[in-house]
Amino acid sequence: MNAIASPNLAQVLDHPGIWRRSADRQPRVRALSTGWTSLDAKLPGGGWPQGALSEILFEHDGLGELDLVMPALAALTQEHRRVIFVAPPYLPYAPALTAAGVDLRFLHEIHAGSTEAAWSMEQCLRSGCCGAVVGWLPEIDYRSLRRLQLAAESGDACAMIFRPAGHAAQNSPAALRLKVSNSDEATYVEVLKSRGLLTTTAPLLRMRA
Amino acid sequence: MLWACLRFPGLAFSAAFAASPEAGPSALLDHKARQRLIAAANADASAQGVRRGQSLAAARALCPSLEVRPRDPAAENRLLTELAAWCYQFSGHVSLVPYNAILMEVGASLRLFDGWPVLAERLRAGLAEQGHAHTMAATPFAAASWVFAASADGMVIGEREGVRRMLGELPLAQAGLPAATVTSLQAMGFRRLGEIFRLPRPELTRRIGRDGVNWLDRLRGDAADALPAWQPPANFVQKIEFDMELDGSQPLLFPLRRLTRSLANLLAARDGGVQRFTLTLEHARGESTRIVVAMAAPQRDAERLFELARTRLERATLPAPARSIEIDAAELPTFRPPLRDLFEPIRGDGLDWPTLDERLRARLGDAALRQIALVADHRPERASRYGTPGNVVSPPRRRRPLWLLPRPIPMRPEPAMVLAGPERIESGWWDGEDARRDYYIVRTAQGQQAWAYLPPGTLDGWMLHGWFA
Numbered sequence: 001m002n003a004i005a006s007p008n009l010a011q012v013l014d015h016p017g018i019w020r021r022s023a024d025r026q027p028r029v030r031a032l033s034t035g036w037t038s039l040d041a042k043l044p045g046g047g048w049p050q051g052a053l054s055e056i057l058f059e060h061d062g063l064g065e066l067d068l069v070m071p072a073l074a075a076l077t078q079e080h081r082r083v084i085f086v087a088p089p090y091l092p093y094a095p096a097l098t099a100a101g102v103d104l105r106f107l108h109e110i111h112a113g114s115t116e117a118a119w120s121m122e123q124c125l126r127s128g129c130c131g132a133v134v135g136w137l138p139e140i141d142y143r144s145l146r147r148l149q150l151a152a153e154s155g156d157a158c159a160m161i162f163r164p165a166g167h168a169a170q171n172s173p174a175a176l177r178l179k180v181s182n183s184d185e186a187t188y189v190e191v192l193k194s195r196g197l198l199t200t201t202a203p204l205l206r207m208r209a
Numbered sequence: 210m211l212w213a214c215l216r217f218p219g220l221a222f223s224a225a226f227a228a229s230p231e232a233g234p235s236a237l238l239d240h241k242a243r244q245r246l247i248a249a250a251n252a253d254a255s256a257q258g259v260r261r262g263q264s265l266a267a268a269r270a271l272c273p274s275l276e277v278r279p280r281d282p283a284a285e286n287r288l289l290t291e292l293a294a295w296c297y298q299f300s301g302h303v304s305l306v307p308y309n310a311i312l313m314e315v316g317a318s319l320r321l322f323d324g325w326p327v328l329a330e331r332l333r334a335g336l337a338e339q340g341h342a343h344t345m346a347a348t349p350f351a352a353a354s355w356v357f358a359a360s361a362d363g364m365v366i367g368e369r370e371g372v373r374r375m376l377g378e379l380p381l382a383q384a385g386l387p388a389a390t391v392t393s394l395q396a397m398g399f400r401r402l403g404e405i406f407r408l409p410r411p412e413l414t415r416r417i418g419r420d421g422v423n424w425l426d427r428l429r430g431d432a433a434d435a436l437p438a439w440q441p442p443a444n445f446v447q448k449i450e451f452d453m454e455l456d457g458s459q460p461l462l463f464p465l466r467r468l469t470r471s472l473a474n475l476l477a478a479r480d481g482g483v484q485r486f487t488l489t490l491e492h493a494r495g496e497s498t499r500i501v502v503a504m505a506a507p508q509r510d511a512e513r514l515f516e517l518a519r520t521r522l523e524r525a526t527l528p529a530p531a532r533s534i535e536i537d538a539a540e541l542p543t544f545r546p547p548l549r550d551l552f553e554p555i556r557g558d559g560l561d562w563p564t565l566d567e568r569l570r571a572r573l574g575d576a577a578l579r580q581i582a583l584v585a586d587h588r589p590e591r592a593s594r595y596g597t598p599g600n601v602v603s604p605p606r607r608r609r610p611l612w613l614l615p616r617p618i619p620m621r622p623e624p625a626m627v628l629a630g631p632e633r634i635e636s637g638w639w640d641g642e643d644a645r646r647d648y649y650i651v652r653t654a655q656g657q658q659a660w661a662y663l664p665p666g667t668l669d670g671w672m673l674h675g676w677f678a
Contacts, residue, residue: 062657062676066611082562090612093675094583094593095604097611104581104598110569120569120577127560155558182656197379208658 015079031133031143032158035071039205043176044194048072050134052175053158054148057192059165061089064207065180071098073132074101076158081131084124087117089136098126106131119142125151125159132158138167168192178204211325211367212315212348213300214354215332218291218310221249223341224284227449227467229524234259235276236268248280285309287447291471293439295335297478299328304351304436310358312436325365340468348372351434352427356385377403386424390417396489402428441478445486445538447471454493454530458522461490461534466515466520468536472512475541480545482507487537488518493528500525505563507544513564520571582592587636588644589613589674607632608650612661612674620661620673624651628658633665651678 031045040046050113058065071085077104083106085092092109110120117137124133125148133152137144140161152159161174168179177192188203217223222235245265252510257272268275289305296303300313301324303400315328325347336343346357347365353372357364360383366372376384379402381391394417399405405413414422426432449464465488481501484507488500502521508514518536522636560568569578582596583604592605593613608629620653630649643649646662654660660675 009516058658060655061612062610062653062659063678064321064658064676064677070611088612090614090678091593092581093609093611093613094581096609097581098583098604099609100611102643104583107581107598109595110573110577111579111583112573116573116577120573123568124565127558127565129560172328172493185652185656187656 009138020026020122032060033074033075035075036068036205039068039189042204048158048160050158051153052154052195053111053145053159053161054176054178055145055172055174056160056162056178056180057165057168059182060161063180063182064110065162067132067207068178068180068205070102072158073107073134074103075109076167077106078105079131080106082106082108082129084130084133086121086124086135087114087137088134098121109207114139118148121159121161122151124149125155125157128155128157130155130157132160134160134162136162139164142171142173149173149175184195210313210349211347212312212349212351212354213305213315213329213332214310214312215292215296215308215336215350216344216355216358218309218344219342221252221280221285221671223571225281226280227288227464229283233276234272235278238265238277238279243269282308286325290439291474292336292341294441294471294478295339295474296310296332297439297441297547297600297620298480299332301438302436303439305439306355312354316349319611321591327491329363329365350430351436352385352424352430353430355597356383356428359383359385369430373406376514377401377406377426381405384428386417386421393417405618412561422634438479441475442623442626443601444453445475445542446484448533450533451531453586454532458525458527462519464534469515470511470516472507472536472538476509476544480543481511481541483514483538484508485538485540486518489535489537490527490531491533491535492527492531496529498525499530504677507542507621509544511676516538516569517571524574542617543676569627587634589648590616608677610658610677612676614674617662617672617674620659620671622654623671624649624659624661625654626652631663634662634675645670648674658675 025035030050031043031047032050033040033047034043044160056065057070076083076099085107088109094104097107110117112120117135119195120133121133121137121145124130140163143162148159148161165179165181172193175195177194179190179192181188181190187207189205190203190206225237227236229412234251234257236250236254236259237248241249242368246257247261247263247265247268249261250259250466254272254275257273259268259272259403262341265277285308288352289309289311293303293305293311296311296313300315300318302314304312304511306312319325319328322331329345333343344362346354346361347361348354348357349369350372353376356379357375360379366375381394381399381402384402394405406429410422417600423432429436447468449468451464472483472486483501486503486528488502490498498607500521502518504517568580579595580598582598583602584592584594586592629649633647635645645665647665648660648662651659651661658677659673660677661671663671
């Protein structure tokens with residue numbers, strides 16, 4: 001007789017090696033709402049992936065790259081979760097931070113050189129007591145990025161890293177890569193890479209238009 | 210009452226070799242004898258035939274590479290005190306027995322520690338971790354525990370009659386009587402303690418003296434033992450002096466570990482923590498290096514104290530080789546264990562913020578970690594400063610940039626478009642830092658939004674002060 005049981009379609013589709021592009025079969029991504037409704041709607045899990053590294057590549061200072069992450073960070077500090085800024089390029093300005101809703105008691109800044117910055121970021125992510133760790137590490141290499149991704153997984157923290165847009169062509173282990181650019185006097189946010197989402201060429205978000 | 214006795218046969222060794230671990234055959238010299246006699250030898254030396262009581266010359270002949278040190282009674286006493294401090298976490302009545310034993314009343318705390326077997330296991334594990342060879346026994350009589358700890362390691366007897374029976378079987382030489390008394394009793398044909406117990410009391414007193422009889426009474430629990438209770442000190446100062454000068458931080462780690470461990474022992478005894486201590490390294494010519502180790506919250510864990518001290522030590526630059534190392538902790542505040550949410554899952558390393566903060570500070574320095582505070586001041590530079598965020602001050606109603614430049618710089622090229630402004634900011638005449646500027650929100654040719662100002666009444670000379678990032 002038929003010795004090999006013929007599996008039905010559902011069983012085949014349950015096989016972990018088979019990936020289906022459909023809404024209800026998406027891999028479950030736990031995420032932190034970005035605070036931008038149109039962005040949340042398009043990102044897997046509905047926001048910044050938690051326990052993972054997000055990379056934000058921006059063309060110039062002052063395009064709104066920080067505005068992009070501020071609502072999520074503010075929400076974390078309001079829940080008394082710590083947010084750490086590692087090696088920011090300028091002085092984070094208290095009036096604007098407060099206006100964005102950040103509870104300054106839960107915001108810390110680490111002033112460090114590039115190697116120390118990567119180390120401190122990893123320590124913070126791994127510790128498990130930080131909600132989000134945001135770093136400005138323009139010169140970071142693939143291996144260090146990978147370490148940060150692993151640290152974010154182990155500490156279940158949200159890691160965000162800001163780098164110049166010139167690095168967009170490089171390979172990156174980040175779960176989410178966004179590019180912030182400007183044209184026609186408006187700022188656009190595009191997805192370069194995202195776990196659980198096909199890369200679309202259309203911009204996700206139009207800001208400051 | 211149940212008295213546990215811990216004996217440390219290697220204590221004299223550990224005390225004399227505190228600065229560096231003994232390697233190879235080593236021995237201790239008795240400090241009392243005018244003739245230089247071996248007081249103790251380690252396993253390597255014993256294997257080569259070095260025995261207790263040999264003259265130094267004989268020992269050297271047997272083992273030319275023998276390393277000898279004089280006994281250091283002060284250091285032995287310090288080490289014993291330290292062990293007492295550690296034992297204090299298990300019992301409220303700890304007593305030192307010179308030179309190498311500790312008696313502690315554990316009857317009252319047996320229930321807390323789930324009975325003697327569990328407690329004994331904890332004692333042994335803790336002592337093994339600290340590297341102290343030990344033997345132990347527990348009986349209702351302190352003197353008997355002391356005797357059995359030497360002759361029958363691990364013995365525990367709960368009932369009084371059993372102790373007396375076991376004592377009866379004990380050879381005279383192991384009963385803790387003075388050597389002369391033992392010799393004379395053996396000459397009379399007595400071998401075991403039981404035979405002595407049966408002798409009529411007046412006879413026995415005449416032969417072995419009042420002290421001897423008193424000792425026998427204490428062994429059998431007929432006379433009360435008045436043992437002074439050890440009290441933990443209120444501060445901690447301990448120093449290890451080296452035989453030779455140690456260069457660099459690496460060789461200092463071994464003595465440092467000893468010091469931090471004994472500090473942790475004291476902290477455990479006091480149920481306290483330490484928030485700040487000073488590490489002092491002495492160099493030649495009276496120079497010294499002081500390293501302050503400060504923590505965000507009181508700590509008491511030996512490993513963590515060592516890690517913190519080590520990172521500080523490794524970051525310090527030592528001007529010269531060190532001759533001694535000292536830890537001085539003047540204040541030992543009460544320790545509050547970290548609070549944890551019962552339902553919150555532990556993430557990652559499960560560190561709390563103070564621990565992470567310390568770890569970062571230890572490596573990066575205190576200045577590297579900071580917080581940002583909002584200040585009620587109209588001048589843009591003054592509205593934000595590094596410091597502890599205090600009371601909530603309402604921010605200005607006008608739009609402010611997230612990034613502020615440390616100081617304004619000339620803006621080149623000039624802005625392409627003015628989006629908002631001017632906003633006249635004029636303030637500070639009272640403290641001599643007068644500022645009078647017209648601020649604009651501008652857009653550059655690349656689409657960047659910037660916060661820039663012009664001196665009032667002019668149209669060029671744009672100064673860039675922030676980015677609306």
